[in-house]
Amino acid sequence: MSETTLDVRDVPPADRHSEIHDAFAALDSGEELVIVNDHEPKPLFYEMQAEVEGFDADGYAVEQRAADEYVARFPKL
Template structure:
């Protein structure tokens, strides 16, 4: 199992989800995509849960480290 970290805070909002989906698709089964974001990525969580079969929603976790720093873990089955 390995982690891939993607900091999207400097990515334009309209480009974030496609970039995240591409990075998640490139993972191997059992790997985890770690997203660093400027807000809690609840909409992304629901999108992944509804649209990405390989997303392990039960293993999802998010931690707020600062007012503008959230670290979310998106595991791949």
């Protein structure tokens, strides 16, 4: 599976979701967007699940690597 990584820790919080949505929209089917964030992106997961066609919620995974580093995988159907 091809993946695109987007580190949003330095992106202003007000701009994060739009940048993530744009990056996800640019993916082809079968690809995955990997987000590096400073907190668990649970609100983003729920937003994607409710609003984004093509988001594979069953394939979502998140891993905490440090106190301020969460890596979340958002696969596209």
